[in-house]
Amino acid sequence: MTYELISICDACKQAIADGEGGLWVDMSEVEQASINERAWEQLEAEQHESGVRTFSGESIQSYPDPARWRVHHYSCDPSPSANSYAIEVHRCRSWADLVWWTAHLMGKSWLGQTDWDELLQQASESAGNRITPAVRPHLHQAQWAGRGSAQKTGRSTGRPAWHIRRCHLD
Ligand SMILES: [Zn+2]
Numbered sequence: 001m002t003y004e005l006i007s008i009c010d011a012c013k014q015a016i017a018d019g020e021g022g023l024w025v026d027m028s029e030v031e032q033a034s035i036n037e038r039a040w041e042q043l044e045a046e047q048h049e050s051g052v053r054t055f056s057g058e059s060i061q062s063y064p065d066p067a068r069w070r071v072h073h074y075s076c077d078p079s080p081s082a083n084s085y086a087i088e089v090h091r092c093r094s095w096a097d098l099v100w101w102t103a104h105l106m107g108k109s110w111l112g113q114t115d116w117d118e119l120l121q122q123a124s125e126s127a128g129n130r131i132t133p134a135v136r137p138h139l140h141q142a143q144w145a146g147r148g149s150a151q152k153t154g155r156s157t158g159r160p161a162w163h164i165r166r167c168h169l170d
Contacts, residue, residue: 005097010072010129021088022086025085025114026084027085029067030067036064040064067113067114067115071129
């Protein structure tokens with residue numbers, strides 16, 4: 001059986017066979033990301049009140065990192081006892097599966113504290129890590145360039161949003 005999507009282990013960089021691993025996020029990291037985001041927002045608000053210009057390139061760069069979705073063989077998992085939300089690899093083998101999981105996860109209040117958006121973007125761009133397609137898909141980038149959530153794009157990559165947007169438009 002040939003699958004549309006391949007799961008690549010973060011540790012050994014090999015594809016994961018059905019039943020041998022999963023995609024997971026550490027819920028304690030999700031909680032920490034939420035705490036960091038609130039602290040960042042409070043700091044931005046205080047700076048705004050004191051007249052410091054907000055959303056400068058510097059402040060966007062300092063936006064706290066989201067919790068990272070990881071992909072591991074069960075035998076490669078560095079923290080198997082973590083309190084995680086996990087998806088077994090055999091349940092995410094097609095683009096339809098990925099859309100289904102995205103719809104499902106959008107019902108979780110904490111999804112925005114994770115880098116699921118970056119995982120999806122990397123999958124669409126055949127980045128070769130985490131969830132990646134077996135066959136490079138056609139991506140109509142020009143249709144969405146510059147329309148994404150600027151703040152989230154900047155946050156996910158740790159770079160200012162304007163830089164990302166300019167790259168897409170070039
Ligand atoms: Zn592995």
